[in-house]
Amino acid sequence: MPLTRGAEAAPERTLIDILRASAASHPEASALDAGSGALSYRELLVAVERRAAELRASGVRRGDRVGVRVDSGSQELYIAILAVLRAGAAYVPVDADDTDERARLVFGEAGVVGIVGNDGFVLREQRDAVRAAPGEPDGVGADPSPDDDAWIIFTSGSTGVPKGVAVTHRSAAAFVDAEARMFLPHDPLGPGDRVLAGLSVAFDASCEEMWLAWRHGACLVPAPRAIVRAGADLAQWLVRQSISVISTVPTLAAMWPAEAIEHVRLLIFGGEACPPELAARLVEPGREVWNTYGPTEATVVACGCRLDGVSPISIGLPLDGWDLAVVDGAGRRVGPGEAGELIIGGVGLARYLDPAKDAEKYAPMPELGWERAYRSGDLVRYEPTGLRFLGRADDQVKVGGRRIELGEVEHALQELPGVTAAAAAVRASESGVPVLVGYLVVEGGESLDRALAREHLSERLAAGVMPLLAVVDALPVRTSGKVDRAALPWPLPGVRAETAT
Missing domain, CATH: 3.40.50.12780 (ANL, N-terminal domain)
Incomplete structure (x- = not known):
């Protein structure tokens, strides 16, 4: 497809x-x-x-x-x-x-x-009531148009x-x-x-x-x-x-x-x-x-x-009427297996009320031949069988002098055996040092094999990037149902962030 x-x-x-x-x-x-x-x-x-x-x-x-x-x-x-x-x-x-x-x-x-x-x-605001046109019931007239x-x-x-x-x-x-x-x-x-x-x-x-x-x-x-x-x-x-x-x-x-x-x-x-x-x-x-x-x-x-419960998690392919493209920094399509920003076109394009913001995020993509497109700011890996979501292009944090993508860390945390929900956040230690923390919900309340988890993460994250792991009963959520990072617990009871791994 x-x-x-x-x-x-x-x-x-x-x-x-x-x-x-x-x-x-x-x-x-x-x-x-x-x-x-x-x-x-x-x-x-x-x-x-x-x-x-x-x-x-x-x-x-x-x-x-x-x-x-x-x-x-x-x-x-x-x-x-x-x-x-x-x-x-x-x-x-x-x-x-x-x-x-x-x-x-x-x-x-x-x-x-x-x-x-x-x-x-x-x-x-003050307006005169709208009167019904002849033949219109109870003043209800003009239907919306597409x-x-x-x-x-x-x-x-x-x-x-x-x-x-x-x-x-x-x-x-x-x-x-x-x-x-x-x-x-x-x-x-x-x-x-x-x-x-x-x-x-x-x-x-x-x-x-x-x-x-x-x-x-x-x-x-x-x-x-x-x-x-x-x-x-x-x-x-x-x-x-x-x-x-x-x-x-x-x-x-x-x-x-x-x-x-x-x-x-x-x-x-x-x-x-x-x-x-x-x-x-x-x-x-x-x-x-x-x-x-x-x-x-x-x-x-x-x-x-x-999802089939076995294959890697993908965000899939476009709905009927939508166009997608994965592009590099120059706006060129990337090849299979390569990562880039997701660009969206097609019938689903909306618009911002703010004209300046609209012009910034919705623009022609001549490289793609599209008259109007939305720059999502999301990073994905292009796979012909379905796109893999990698996180926000602007969702970077700096820990220990390294730039880290929180989305990439969360993706690795979610792949840990037995983990049903995960979130990553940066917190500050008592001395003000930034600490990368991975919050995990483990299936059935079982204990986490931390050595196995660190081994798993070391194979999937950049060298030197290892979050402090915290097992929680549940992740706090906002009204939207999404994780509320600001409400994640910190400091962690009995854990010294400067020395924990």
Whole structure:
């Protein structure tokens, strides 16, 4: 399979087109179950139309941006998102648990015309209510077009200033349709499936959760935030809710016992590197396990690989409609087995709200013959059977005078026998000396053979690079589910960093 599949993009349509198609095919199937009684697709569509009409009557127009800050895990949150889309606007999500300061920053940067909150919709500027055109029900008129924005999600930049990324309906729908072609081709998702919604809607991976359900007539099942943060509690909840489809990060999945996902037939990893030990434990007959990769700037997922629990972990090959290239410092494609920066093109390209930032990261790549491409800043090794993720090009730290790639260290840590999750970080000793630390979660709480681990690492890391190894019960995670490096324990009890190895 080639790295360029831009010509294979699904036919152009919108997310509203997708929802309507599912509702037409499965009107009485459960579409959303937030714990207070499931809504069928017919009922969900009625609720969305009603709420969209209210937004339009309040002054929301096609092409506007509307903030959404509603309690996670609630039925109202997902109806609000769909209603904003139905009204022809783009939704700008902020997690209800985020600070008011971040909400003000995000909504201000996005220029939202109003905010949907727990208490309803508040218009931020004075506008006349939009009147219905003849024949239009309840003032709900203009559908979004494929070129209209569907969502604007803010990522955290290296400077700490959030960056707004706008994704059109064309890109979003192409992503949804591409995944439908990729997953479970012989036994597609359908009304019998229940899809976990466990991620914050402020992160783009939540879009995958929602549309894995709504593209196939399956049921989206939001999990309460408190349960998501507690690995053991979530494992029990998955069983009680008969969850069959999960998109998550490896760190969370590593906390679950095998019986928690006994009925899961599609398990998708993304956002972090997947340890081989974890894949080997979770791959079973009757269950597809996938490793995916994609920045927010290229619409959630750009490539993926089905894991078999034996082969080396790969981020795979592009989705239908996406183009990938691995280039050296001069922008030339590298050969098989060589490493370089991953460049992304195709139907999934989004854009930054900041024109200067957009021009910096999205640019023509004449060397590749591409009019527009996204420079990911991620290092990968080009293998014709699937790309190997190596870490961030700018994720370097300096320890002992050496420049070290944290991604490379984490990759080596994750390959240690018995390790189900790992993270690397640089900490300072009492005397201020930088110390490279590898945090490990070991399967079944077993002890770590440190001599064997050091031997393993010495074969995979550059000469003189050896992290201090710390075994922990679990890795702390952020709202996104990704590892929270800042919360990793330090100092380590009973360990002197200056002398430990």
